[in-house]
Amino acid sequence: MISFSDLPLRDDLRGKSPYGAPQAPVPVALNVNENTHPIPDDVVADILESVGAALKGANRYPDREFLELREALARYLGHGLDASNIWAANGSNEVLQQILQAFGGPGRSALGFAPTYSMYPLLASGTGTAWIAADRAPDFTVAPDHAAAAVQEHRPDVVILCAPNNPTGTPLGLDVVEAVYDATDGVVVVDEAYEEFMPRDAPSALTLLPGRERLIVSRTMSKAFAFAGVRLGYLAADPAVADALRLVRLPYHLSVLTQAAAVAALRHSDEMLATVHDIVRQRDRIASRLAELGFVVHDSGSNFVLFGGVDDPHATFLALKERGILVRDVGIPHHLRVSAGTEAETSVFLDAMAELAAAPAARASASAATSLN
Ligand code: PMP
Numbered sequence: 001m002i003s004f005s006d007l008p009l010r011d012d013l014r015g016k017s018p019y020g021a022p023q024a025p026v027p028v029a030l031n032v033n034e035n036t037h038p039i040p041d042d043v044v045a046d047i048l049e050s051v052g053a054a055l056k057g058a059n060r061y062p063d064r065e066f067l068e069l070r071e072a073l074a075r076y077l078g079h080g081l082d083a084s085n086i087w088a089a090n091g092s093n094e095v096l097q098q099i100l101q102a103f104g105g106p107g108r109s110a111l112g113f114a115p116t117y118s119m120y121p122l123l124a125s126g127t128g129t130a131w132i133a134a135d136r137a138p139d140f141t142v143a144p145d146h147a148a149a150a151v152q153e154h155r156p157d158v159v160i161l162c163a164p165n166n167p168t169g170t171p172l173g174l175d176v177v178e179a180v181y182d183a184t185d186g187v188v189v190v191d192e193a194y195e196e197f198m199p200r201d202a203p204s205a206l207t208l209l210p211g212r213e214r215l216i217v218s219r220t221m222s223k224a225f226a227f228a229g230v231r232l233g234y235l236a237a238d239p240a241v242a243d244a245l246r247l248v249r250l251p252y253h254l255s256v257l258t259q260a261a262a263v264a265a266l267r268h269s270d271e272m273l274a275t276v277h278d279i280v281r282q283r284d285r286i287a288s289r290l291a292e293l294g295f296v297v298h299d300s301g302s303n304f305v306l307f308g309g310v311d312d313p314h315a316t317f318l319a320l321k322e323r324g325i326l327v328r329d330v331g332i333p334h335h336l337r338v339s340a341g342t343e344a345e346t347s348v349f350l351d352a353m354a355e356l357a358a359a360p361a362a363r364a365s366a367s368a369a370t371s372l373n
Contacts, residue, residue, distance in 0.1 A: 012125060019122055024326060028348050030339040031326040033166065033194070033304045035226035037275040037342060040268075047264040054260035062256040069259045072266040073234050077219070079206045084239040088262075089253060092193055092220040092233025096160070097123050099216060099235075101248035103158050103187045104129030111156035113142045115332055117166045117191065132156055140168040140298060140306075144179035151183040159184060162191045163205065164198065167330040167337045169300025171198060177205050181212055187241075189216045194302035196224030196276055197283070202301070206236055213238035221262060223303060224276050225269075232262045279303050283340035289350045293357045304339045306332070316356060323352045 005014055021032050029036070039047075070083035077086075089095045096119070104110050106128040112120045114133035124131035134150035136142050142161075151159055159180050163172035172190075181188050190205035198204075205217045216237040222228035232254075235241070265272055286305045287297045296308035310316050313336050317329045325348060328337040338349060 012128065016122075016125060019119060021328065022326060024321070026321065026324045026326045028325040028341065028345045030304075030341050030345065030349060031328040031337075032228075033223060033302070033339045034228045035224060035275060035279065035303070036339070036345055037226060037279075039226055039265075040271050040274075043265065043268045043271050046268065047261050050260045050264035051257055054256040058256050061252045062254060062259055064252050066254050066259050069254070069263050069266075072263050074236075076266050076269055077206060077236055079204075079209070079236075081206070081209075081236050084242070085209075085236050086234055087237070087242040087245050088232060088234035089249065090231040090233070090258065091222060092191065092218050092235075093119055093123070094231075094253070095218055095233045095235050096120070096189070096191070097127065098245045098248050099187065099189055099218075100124060100127040100129050100158060102244045108157040109154065110158040110160060111151065111154055112160045112162070113147065113150070113165075115140070115165075115167060115330070116160070116162050117193075118330070120160050120162075129158070136168075136170075140165065140170045142170075142172060142176055144173070144175045147176050148179040148183035151180050155186075156184070157186045158189065159186060160189045160191060162193075164194050164301035166193070166302065167304075167328070167332070168298055168306050169302045169304060170298065171202065171301035174203055174205060174208060177208055177215070181208075181215055185214075187214050187216060188212075189218055191218045193218070193220045193223055195219065196273060197280055197303045198301045209236060209238070213240060216241055221265070224279075225265070225272050226275065227262070227265055227272070230258060230261050230265070232258060278343065279340045282343060282346040286338060286340055286346060286350065290353065293354060295353075295357075304337055306330070306335055306337045308332075308335045310334050310336050319356055320349070320352055323348075325349050325352055 070086040073086045074081045074083050089098060100123050104127050109130040109132050110124050111132040111134055113136050121131040132154045161172055164170055177190055195204055209215055216235050218235045220233040283300060283303060283305060290307045291297045298306045313329045320327055330337050
């Protein structure tokens with residue numbers, strides 16, 4: 001058995017680890033910030049009909065320009081956008097990868113404010129882009145002057161602002177986006193994967209697009225929209241950005257099935273988003289209950305909560321897993337992250353946390369048990 005490092009691999013990939021959130025089949029999976037509510041049956045039936053019709057033409061390549069989908073996404077976003085402003089790919093991970101392929105690459109750099117989404121440095125390394133991790137305040141916020149100073153110091157070609165930020169949940173003011181945009185000649189990406197969970201009166205970075213041709217707002221159907229399995233991420237920007245991404249995308253990168261499913265689901269956006277209100281309620285319930293139990297809860301504008309004050313995150317992770325609950329150890333000392341699930345899933349998680357907080361010995365025995373494996 002050889003390992004990948006025995007192969008003639010690129011030197012800059014040696015020693016790297018792949019993205020690896022566990023995919024264990026547990027009853028309560030709250031570890032990758034999905035919308036855990038199933039898609040309503042009538043929506044499934046309508047999507048199936050569209051996918052079936054698309055399948056009949058699947059002997060041909062799909063529309064390379066996925067025009068109908070871009071029109072549907074523009075309608076969904078509003079803000080005066082049209083299809084020329086929209087680009088999409090198989091998840092916003094692929095959108096971000098294409099952005100780094102076009103605007104990053106060897107000899108170039110991308111900057112983000114850590115701790116932030118773990119895929120940014122991986123996407124940077126995959127595209128040969130140097131990754132610069134600027135820091136955040138101890139409460140994980142980013143102030144506009146701090147952000148602008150980091151950008152002026154490092155002169156990155158791409159800045160990625162995660163709003164709200166994963167894994168901390170921290171909202172990001174538009175003043176930060178404006179300050180960063182004014183401080184750089186590079187491309188500024190605002191990753192709004194979780195935007196739909198923000199209060200409805202909080203403005204999106206979409207409102208900043210007019211007149212800012214280097215600004216890109218990235219979105220996904222994987223989170224609030226409950227469509228993670230279909231893989232559809234997208235962006236809004238000046239039409240020139242989409243033209244740049246046409247240089248690096250693979251031809252026909254969005255299958256007929258993906259396009260048909262996404263267009264059909266967008267016809268039902270109200271129903272697809274109907275659970276957002278309840279998810280926000282469960283998020284707030286997690287925050288207040290964990291605070292009651294003595295954990296340090298960080299402010300979240302997303303569908304997950306980062307909490308500190310965990311003696312041994314790995315032991316707590318394992319003790320929860322033994323109870324059929326998956327959360328995420330994001331590598332921040334004494335912290336764990338949990339996604340807001342359905343009311344029932346959230347109750348299972350909170351009851352387990354109350355039990356663990358009352359009996360810390362349970363954590364110690366869980367960790368002892370696994371160290372024997
Ligand atoms: N951005 C952020 C901040 C995320 O947390 C995620 C998923 N965890 C993504 C992008 C990528 O999501 P997808 O590829 O499913 O659109």
